[in-house]
Amino acid sequence: xxxxxxxxxAWRASLAVGxxxxxxxxxxxxxxxxxxxxxxxxxxLSLVMFSGGSQFALIGVLASGGAAAGPAAIAGAxxxxxxxxxxxxxxxxxxxxxxxxxLLAGHLTIDESTAVATAQPTLxxxxxxxxxxxxxxxxxxxxxxxxxxxxxDLLSDVRQFGLDxxxxxxxxxxxxxxxxxxxxxxxxxxxxxxxxxxxxxxxQGLPVLVAALVAVVVGVPNLFARRDTGEGTA
Amino acid sequence: MTVWQIILLASILVLGIKLLGYxxxxxxxxxxxxARTAELTTVALLxxxxxxxxxxxxxxxxxDARLPALAVAAGLFALRVPFILVIIAAAATAAGLRALGWG
Numbered sequence: 001x002x003x004x005x006x007x008x009x010a011w012r013a014s015l016a017v018g019x020x021x022x023x024x025x026x027x028x029x030x031x032x033x034x035x036x037x038x039x040x041x042x043x044x045l046s047l048v049m050f051s052g053g054s055q056f057a058l059i060g061v062l063a064s065g066g067a068a069a070g071p072a073a074i075a076g077a078x079x080x081x082x083x084x085x086x087x088x089x090x091x092x093x094x095x096x097x098x099x100x101x102x103l104l105a106g107h108l109t110i111d112e113s114t115a116v117a118t119a120q121p122t123l124x125x126x127x128x129x130x131x132x133x134x135x136x137x138x139x140x141x142x143x144x145x146x147x148x149x150x151x152x153d154l155l156s157d158v159r160q161f162g163l164d165x166x167x168x169x170x171x172x173x174x175x176x177x178x179x180x181x182x183x184x185x186x187x188x189x190x191x192x193x194x195x196x197x198x199x200x201x202x203x204q205g206l207p208v209l210v211a212a213l214v215a216v217v218v219g220v221p222n223l224f225a226r227r228d229t230g231e232g233t234a
Numbered sequence: 235m236t237v238w239q240i241i242l243l244a245s246i247l248v249l250g251i252k253l254l255g256y257x258x259x260x261x262x263x264x265x266x267x268x269a270r271t272a273e274l275t276t277v278a279l280l281x282x283x284x285x286x287x288x289x290x291x292x293x294x295x296x297x298d299a300r301l302p303a304l305a306v307a308a309g310l311f312a313l314r315v316p317f318i319l320v321i322i323a324a325a326a327t328a329a330g331l332r333a334l335g336w337g
Contacts, residue, residue: 009317016321041241048245051252058244060292062237070235074244081248088255089262090272106253111283118276162328165303168287169324172304175280176311184277191278195285200294207290211282212275219271 003124010125013116014132017170021052021112022140023163028055029148035063039149046145050138051110054080057203076203083209087114094118094126108134111208119174183224190214299328299337 025046032042037059045055054077061073088109094117095105108130117130179185191211198207218224235243262268288300307324315323331337 012317016317020321037237037241041237045241045245048242049248051248054244054248058241062240067235067237067240070240073240074247077244078247078251081251084248085251085255086275088252089258089260090275092256092258093260095256102256103253106256107249109252109255111279115276115280115283118273119280160329160332162299162303162325162330162332164287165300165328166321166325168284168300168304169307169321171280171284171287172307173311173317173320175277175284178277178280184274187274187277188281192281192285195282196289196295199286199290203293208279208282208286211285212278215274215276215278216271219274220267222267222270 003122006120006122006125007128010116010120010128011132013119013170013174014129014136016173017112017116017167018133018136018140020163020166020170021137022144024052024167025141025144026148026151028052028059028141029145029150030152031056031063031148032059032145033149033152035059036066037062039146042149043142043146046142049077049081050107050141051081051084052141053111053208054078060203080203080206080209083111083212084109087111090114091117091130094123094130105130105134108138110134110137112137115171115174119178182226183218183222186224187215187218190218299331302331302337303328 028046029039029042032045032055033039037045045058049055049058057080058073058077061069061076065072088106091105091109091114092102095102113130113134116133117126120126120129175188179188191214194214195207195211198210201207202210284304288304289295289297303324306327307320310320310323328337
């Protein structure tokens with residue numbers, strides 16, 4: 001693939017993931033208001049915290065426990081935000097030097113910008129993937145949060161148009177080209193199973209964090225490291 | 235604590251964790267084991283997110299129109315259909331099933 005084609009591919013992935021994920025901002029805004037926050041509090045969360053899992057965790061605890069549950073709400077959101085610190089180490093070489101650029105990149109370091117960036121084949125296309133995905137989601141997520149908070153309980157529209165299904169398909173498209181050897185396939189299957197099993201057991205956001213440990217379990221001892229492709233794979 | 239204090243403190247902590255990661259030397263991930271594990275982390279993360287997005291419902295599991303939509307997407311990716319078209323087809327599948335009254 002030429003460098004230009006790789007950049008275009010990074011843009012397409014950014015747009016698909018960015019638009020699908022941004023749509024969820026509507027449900028966050030609506031749920032935040034339903035949890036007792038006002039419109040501005042919902043918007044400040046999306047503007048400053050800007051990490052979907054942590055935001056949903058915070059309003060989830062506040063909805064059931066009110067302001068008295070503040071410490072638990074803060075702890076839950078912070079715990080879920082820890083993975084962003086790992087993403088920051090991962091994408092730091094992609095961003096390169098310059099404190100202002102790194103400060104801005106830090107704010108945009110989330111699941112999706114990291115996933116799209118690291119799924120690209122070259123440094124140039126990784127940069128496109130990170131900044132395009134981060135910027136699209138930042139603008140989209142905040143606009144949709146405001147819209148959702150204003151519209152309140154009209155969030156069923158997101159589902160009516162199938163946008164919730166689009167997000168899963170977008171992630172599938174990102175992982176698909178990486179499944180050419182046994183090792184990543186084993187990790188993909190393993191983490192999917194772990195996430196599914198933990199979904200009912202752990203608070204929102206944690207299943208993804210624990211499932212990511214499958215990469216450590218397989219990667220550190222270098223299990224399933226056969227190089228050939230497509231033969232006898234799961 | 236007031237709701238505003240909770241919101242501001244939690245937001246600053248979550249943002250601070252992101253910024254702290256940029257102060258850790260990238261060399262930490264340069265060793266072969268670290269690099270391999272970091273690559274596999276992307277695969278694990280994406281796979282877990284697919285599951286959460288497809289059958290997750292808050293803290294729990296719901297099987298609905300998202301699952302057949304994901305199956306349609308998998309079939310189209312296997313046929314090398316372009317990314318954007320697959321996403322649209324997946325959304326249309328879920329929207330269509332719901333219009334018919336399922337999921």
